[in-house]
Amino acid sequence: MKPINPTNDQESNHQTNLTRAQVEELFRELEKQRARERAIQANGTVLPLVISEALDDASPAQFKDDFKNYERTIQRYNHDTWTRAEQVHKEFIPDLKNWKLDAYQLVVTIHKIAETTRLQARASTELYEQLQYLQNKAEFTSGKDREIFNNTIEQAQRLAIYGFGSAKLQE
Secondary structure (H helix, E strand, O other): OOOOOHHHHHHHHOOOOOOHHHHHHHHHHHHHHHHHHHHHHHHOOOOOHHHHHHHHHOOHHHHHHHHHHHHHHOOOOOOHHHOOOOOOOHHHHHHHHHOOOOHHHHHHHHHHHHHHHHHHHHHHHHHHHHHHHHHOOOOOOOHHHHHHHHHHHHHHHHHHHHHHHHHHHHO
16 A cells, blocks of 8 residues: 655645735636637638648649549448439439529539538648647557558648648639
């Protein structure tokens, strides 16, 4: 059994007495922190430099080529309707061509789809930042584990670039 240290017991039972001014200062600091968090939530944070540079430096034609290559490298999964896109049945094509389309409604729909794509890109950017944070803190048992982890960071980065670029191309 571990002996009880009387000085530690006394320290844990000791209460810190704060003056009214100190308590008010703590509340002001808490409010400032909450305001910063609300501002970050409302405005977002700056996009990581490696992602923003990749987005800014590529031309639309280069994006399309890079995206085609990226799409080919992604692992395919199979689970019925969840993993396969629906196709327009050939029998409906003539009827669809006869419809007069409201351009405003189409543009709004495309912007909603682009915003969904941006949401996915933001989520992958968040994963990228979290993985990057862990990169130097994690200890791996083998070089292969470190290589897999580093590849995962690169995949998250590429997914973020793909997402933001795809949203821009959708618009």
